[in-house]
Amino acid sequence: MSSKRRAVGEHFHGDLRGVLLAAAVGLLDEAGPERLSLREVARRAGVSHAAPAHHFGDRAGLLTAAATDGFALFDRHLTRALAGSGGAPIEQLPLLARAYADFAARHPGHFAIMFRPALLRADDPDLTAAGDAAFETLRAHVQRCQRAGWRPTVDNQLLAAASWALAHGISVLRTQGSLARHGRDTSLAGVAALAEAIIGDQPRDPTAAA
Amino acid sequence: MSSKRRAVGEHFHGDLRGVLLAAAVGLLDEAGPERLSLREVARRAGVSHAAPAHHFGDRAGLLTAAATDGFALFDRHLTRALAGSGGAPIEQLPLLARAYADFAARHPGHFAIMFRPALLRADDPDLTAAGDAAFETLRAHVQRCQRAGWRPTVDNQLLAAASWALAHGISVLRTQGSLARHGRDTSLAGVAALAEAIIGDQPRDPTAAA
DNA sequence: TGTACATCAGTGAACGCGCGTTCACTGATGTAC
DNA sequence: TGTACATCAGTGAACGCGCGTTCACTGATGTAC
Numbered sequence: 498m499s500s501k502r503r504a505v506g507e508h509f510h511g512d513l514r515g516v517l518l519a520a521a522v523g524l525l526d527e528a529g530p531e532r533l534s535l536r537e538v539a540r541r542a543g544v545s546h547a548a549p550a551h552h553f554g555d556r557a558g559l560l561t562a563a564a565t566d567g568f569a570l571f572d573r574h575l576t577r578a579l580a581g582s583g584g585a586p587i588e589q590l591p592l593l594a595r596a597y598a599d600f601a602a603r604h605p606g607h608f609a610i611m612f613r614p615a616l617l618r619a620d621d622p623d624l625t626a627a628g629d630a631a632f633e634t635l636r637a638h639v640q641r642c643q644r645a646g647w648r649p650t651v652d653n654q655l656l657a658a659a660s661w662a663l664a665h666g667i668s669v670l671r672t673q674g675s676l677a678r679h680g681r682d683t684s685l686a687g688v689a690a691l692a693e694a695i696i697g698d699q700p701r702d703p704t705a706a707a
Numbered sequence: 708m709s710s711k712r713r714a715v716g717e718h719f720h721g722d723l724r725g726v727l728l729a730a731a732v733g734l735l736d737e738a739g740p741e742r743l744s745l746r747e748v749a750r751r752a753g754v755s756h757a758a759p760a761h762h763f764g765d766r767a768g769l770l771t772a773a774a775t776d777g778f779a780l781f782d783r784h785l786t787r788a789l790a791g792s793g794g795a796p797i798e799q800l801p802l803l804a805r806a807y808a809d810f811a812a813r814h815p816g817h818f819a820i821m822f823r824p825a826l827l828r829a830d831d832p833d834l835t836a837a838g839d840a841a842f843e844t845l846r847a848h849v850q851r852c853q854r855a856g857w858r859p860t861v862d863n864q865l866l867a868a869a870s871w872a873l874a875h876g877i878s879v880l881r882t883q884g885s886l887a888r889h890g891r892d893t894s895l896a897g898v899a900a901l902a903e904a905i906i907g908d909q910p911r912d913p914t915a916a917a
Numbered sequence: 918t919g920t921a922c923a924t925c926a927g928t929g930a931a932c933g934c935g936c937g938t939t940c941a942c943t944g945a946t947g948t949a950c
Numbered sequence: 951t952g953t954a955c956a957t958c959a960g961t962g963a964a965c966g967c968g969c970g971t972t973c974a975c976t977g978a979t980g981t982a983c
Binding site: 513544545546547548551552 | 958960
Binding site: 529531612613614615616619625628632648651652654655656658659660661662663664665666667669670673674675676678679680681690691692694695696697 | 739741822823824825826829835838842858861862864865866868869870871872873874875876877879880883884885886888889890891900901902904905906907
């Protein structure tokens with residue numbers, strides 16, 4: 498009992514901020530940002546309805562903190578999925594799309610707000626720093642692909658943004674169920690096949706093939 | 708005066724459904740789906756707050772009607788932008804991305820709900836028919852590109868879905884301001900350049916160039 | 918042409934609900950002495 | 951070791967607001983006769 502520093506009903510919590518954030522993410526996972534209110538988050542965390550405002554100011558502040566966490570998770574997820582991937586460069590963009598879509602599926606609550614600046618304090622320094630770090634991971638991966646021979650003459654920032662858009666589009670449409678509605682294979686292999694379809698090594702003109 | 712069939716205050720409207728839809732789209736354009744309520748739409752249309760429910764049932768019904776209109780507009784927009792485009796096939800995907808992004812920018816309210824099935828009655832027959840028709844226009848365009856020599860051996864449905872995802876990703880990121888935040892050119896020419904970066908005619912290995 | 922009647926689009930008052938915000942408060946903590 | 955005090959995380963009652971929904975109603979329309 499002494500290991501539990503406080504009994505139920507007491508109000509010194511220790512890590513209420515973290516508990517509130519976790520409750521918010523759980524709510525985002527299950528119901529999306531539309532249904533998230535400070536009162537509902539407090540209810541989930543089992544604390545007074547005024548507590549979230551104490552820590553985050555308002556809804557946008559809470560979502561901003563969740564999105565910042567999301568970008569940190571995202572960066573780690575991409576780094577792990579792409580690190581040491583030694584395949585042919587032509588397989589690397591499908592790998593990126595796959596890792597991106599996998600994150601969106603595993604962290605739907607985070608993903609639902611990370612790219613919705615209108616719901617956030619878009620100029621929050623921690624948020625923008627976390628977002629920039631994740632993009633940098635993506636960009637560096639594209640740069641490695643270029644050094645290995647994939648579209649080496651294309652501007653790196655441009656190609657990184659285009660790769661981002663492709664992975665993002667696939668992930669958004671997949672998360673929403675749009676790909677399933679149009680009969681696509683929505684497994685991770687299917688995701689990779691989508692990226693492969695656009696960038697894969699295919700003769701452009703069959704009559705010119707060797 | 709006789710041309711105006713009713714005086715102010717009378718309640719036989721003639722096309723209140725259309726007026727409510729227009730008010731809803733205006734609200735979506737300016738404030739997004741989060742801020743749309745039946746009462747606010749009625750306020751904008753200058754009618755009783757109970758009128759929208761009369762015509763659309765609930766919020767999802769109203770948004771579904773708006774999204775269905777959006778898909779019809781989208782289909783027409785794509786058809787016009789892509790019809791008779793006689794350039795090289797390699798220029799055709801950038802053209803599609805450009806038309807897609809242009810629609811998203813011109814119709815932000817429609818675009819904000821068309822691909823958000825969670826906000827809609829996703830199985831509404833009119834909605835799914837309108838969505839399918841728009842995708843068919845996109846797919847047929849990709850098929851023409853393939854017949855003209857672009858990735859002719861790739862499955863048409865797969866390549867169409869991948870092209871869709873690329874155009875969608877670019878448009879979503881552009882609409883949200885994410886591209887601008889990362890220093891991209893957000894003009895329509897910049898949009899085309901993004902698509903071009905991924906699919907454009909570039910030697911994969913510079914040492915193999917003629 | 919005139920009357921009676923059914924229909925139905927739209928009204929407006931009333932309801933209960935969940936929300937964010939305010940505010941006086943409680944009580945555990947840490948520090949000064 | 952003991953006392954006094956400032957701090958501050960969290961409480962809970964109260965508020966006003968906008969929302970969706972309900973419901974009895976009004977009055978224009980179209981049809982039957």
